[in-house]
Amino acid sequence: MMIPKTMKGVLLTGHGGPEVLQYRDDIAVPLPSPNEVLIRVHAAGVNNTDINTRIAWYSKNDGGDTDASWSGNALVFPRIQGADVCGVIVAVGDNVSAARIGERVLIEPCIREANGEALESPWYNGSECDGGFAQYTVIAAKHAYAVNSALSDIELASFPCSYSTAENMLTRANVTAHDRVLISGASGGVGSAAIQLAKARGAQVIAITSPSKNQQLLDLGADQVILRDVDLVDTLGENSIDVVIDLVAGPQWPQFLQVLTPGGRYAVSGAIGGALVELDIRTLYLKDLSFFGCTVLESKVFQNLIHCIEQGKITPIVAQTFPLEAIAQAQDVFLKKKHVGKIVLTIPD
Template sequence: MIEPCIREVNGEAMAEPWYFGSECDGGFAEYAVVSSNHAHKIVSEFSDIELASFPCSYSTAENLLTKSNVKAEDIVLITGASGGVGSAAIQLATARGATVIAITSPEKSQEILDLGASKVIHRDESIVRTLGKNSIDVVIDMVAGKSWTELLDVLKPGGRYAVAGAIAGPLVELDIRTLYLKDLTFFGCTVLEHNVFANLIRRIESGDIKPIVAHSFALDKIVEAQEAFLEKKHIGKIVLAVSAS
């Protein structure tokens, strides 16, 4: 499996990491060249399609949990829980022993509970009214948007907020007093911590987490795959098969 956060190219360290398939090409290639530091052997009975669902979303989720130091005694609130990163974060936080509360749509609630969440909040519910202020240790956010201030309200004093997305809107309003009076810590999470991908491999091999493949399409059906993605009816990942075999 290839670590998607590329720090080394042609034997030289990058000043700023690339992401495989983003800053560097190769995401749709059948063969690609990558530094051996970023190529990880994995022993698993999962198929190639199932394994392909792990690298990007699950490493992002593990990075969010690593930077915010999620521990077994923590209560963790996860937004965007039905997406690739959100559904991965549920499994990975549960594997750490944390208690997970997830935000999703009503029609996806049972599947999110089946992944390991102990409680589900629907998107149109008031987070503060449902959970109460100062009730959450860590917020894992992929959404932001108009309800963002509630995420800080439910954090306990000394709470941690980690973010890797803004699908509901990137502009939010922050009362800076909330940040300093509650001694909150914010984590922006893009570049992977050095141990994140190796830890993810161990989780896969030990059976702590499972792939969630909603659909799989051949590469020449990429338009259909993108249309399915935009419908937002799926949970987990949509995978492209780049090899005819």
């Protein structure tokens, strides 16, 4: 196919509100360097990470711009965000087989190779490098995974970030069929993915959410749903949970440690309820708890996810779609947290 010289996309021009997102039709189409592929993007999911990066939430320097990228460094502007990418390879760089042209792919969002070299510290697609909120994007060939599925581009774009994050948390915490798993923020993209993936491992799943979303989570496979503001110890009992999959943190956090069994495992990959929590260190060591901070994907996690998709073991949950030019509206709806599953942007022809 003929590759144009310019494309439509959204540029992040600085840290701030939606006003720093600029929809343009004159962005230069990137060219694949050696070991890279050029992907025509068809759909891209909306994530907390995109918004957190935009508002400098990752900065520990009072919202300063010196450490506000996903990796803790300064963000380079303008930047094309977008970690969840489904598209088709339309061109390849040197050292990549031309046979890959035409492959339908998902991009692994945790980047370990860029510019033909292995990275000392991983990047996040759309943070340290340009992502999928545009018609075209380039990525190291190793991070573009072929996927053979009857699902639509929109459905496939709901998987990469949320489901790989969930699978990584379950992998790090070594969730098995013998475990009773408590999932916070269970109606979001990662939480709803964790329900399905934990059930695929045979675990018993208890999901925390709001009343309006109870039935949807039960339909996903949750064995029990409890309200987000309940006292977890009164409701579940002390020492009753083997694994906590936490995406919320916040004021309720100490209760997670109370309900964990001795030798229990706690995995975290989000803090939408508040990043600062109170830890009684005695609970940590007297109960022999294990804590897992989960960001960088374990090896094989993304390939395992591709296998689950192709084998139909997990179901895409698309709450709503928006055209790319309505990204500000999409992120506003996302932040209201009234949806279950993913919000996905469609990329213009």
